Amino acid sequence: MNPKQIAAEKAVEYIQDNMIVGLGTGSTAYWAIQSIGARVKAGLRIRAIATSVESQNLAQELGIPLVSFTEIDEIDVTIDGADEADMNLQLIKGGGGALLREKIVAAASRKLIIVVDESKLVQQLGRFDLPVEVVPFGCEMTLRKLDRLGSTVHFRTANGERFLTDNGNYIADCSFGRIDDPGQLQHHLNNIPGVVDHGLFLNMADLVIAGYSDGNVKEFDRFN
Ligand SMILES: O=C(CO)[C@H](O)[C@H](O)COP(=O)(O)O
Numbered sequence: 001m002n003p004k005q006i007a008a009e010k011a012v013e014y015i016q017d018n019m020i021v022g023l024g025t026g027s028t029a030y031w032a033i034q035s036i037g038a039r040v041k042a043g044l045r046i047r048a049i050a051t052s053v054e055s056q057n058l059a060q061e062l063g064i065p066l067v068s069f070t071e072i073d074e075i076d077v078t079i080d081g082a083d084e085a086d087m088n089l090q091l092i093k094g095g096g097g098a099l100l101r102e103k104i105v106a107a108a109s110r111k112l113i114i115v116v117d118e119s120k121l122v123q124q125l126g127r128f129d130l131p132v133e134v135v136p137f138g139c140e141m142t143l144r145k146l147d148r149l150g151s152t153v154h155f156r157t158a159n160g161e162r163f164l165t166d167n168g169n170y171i172a173d174c175s176f177g178r179i180d181d182p183g184q185l186q187h188h189l190n191n192i193p194g195v196v197d198h199g200l201f202l203n204m205a206d207l208v209i210a211g212y213s214d215g216n217v218k219e220f221d222r223f224n
């Protein structure tokens with residue numbers, strides 16, 4: 001079994017009948033959705049809310065009942081991936097471009113479980129370029145402001161075009177190098193008009209579950 005699948009299947013053990021479940025996005029969350037789908041088929045009764053069109057489509061294909069925020073105001077548990085997780089459970093997310101919906105869902109969740117393979121565990125955030133979602137209007141100006149924060153920035157592309165998020169925005173991938181003070185960077189990013197949100201998920205994760213290539217799985221919580 002691959003390490004992403006090992007971590008994802010461990011996380012799905014936390015799901016119980018009658019829960020509202022947040023479905024993450026990406027190749028690790030994919031395995032969690034597959035495993036939830038199998039449990040639903042076997043009789044598990046849950047309702048889910050997806051963080052992207054891609055995950056929503058997959059959930060529908062697997063027969064997982066979906067809800068929207070008009071019907072609920074709290075999510076019991078969300079299982080999502082990450083691009084980096086440090087030992088304080090601070091994260092970089094957004095490699096798949098779904099960071100805005102992921103953050104809305106994470107912020108509405110009583111428990112956020114992050115599933116990764118061992119390569120995502122880092123001493124310090126910053127090796128992975130930080131994805132920042134920006135509104136198309138004035139985006140060149142917004143890019144300059146991101147650049148002035150000390151990053152090397154470029155717009156993400158897909159098939160030769162600027163990548164568009166599910167919300168119709170662009171992603172600026174920002175290389176800051178080692179991020180010594182994620183809280184301060186978050187503060188600066190939140191103050192740039194045109195920045196919708198960014199991939200720093202600080203003090204949000206309750207548990208990180210890491211899968212290893214030797215078949216092991218480890219759980220890290222806030223107090224490790
Ligand atoms: O934040 C994300 C999508 O926006 C993903 O969770 C993150 O990029 C990890 O993806 P993967 O599990 O495919 O490595």
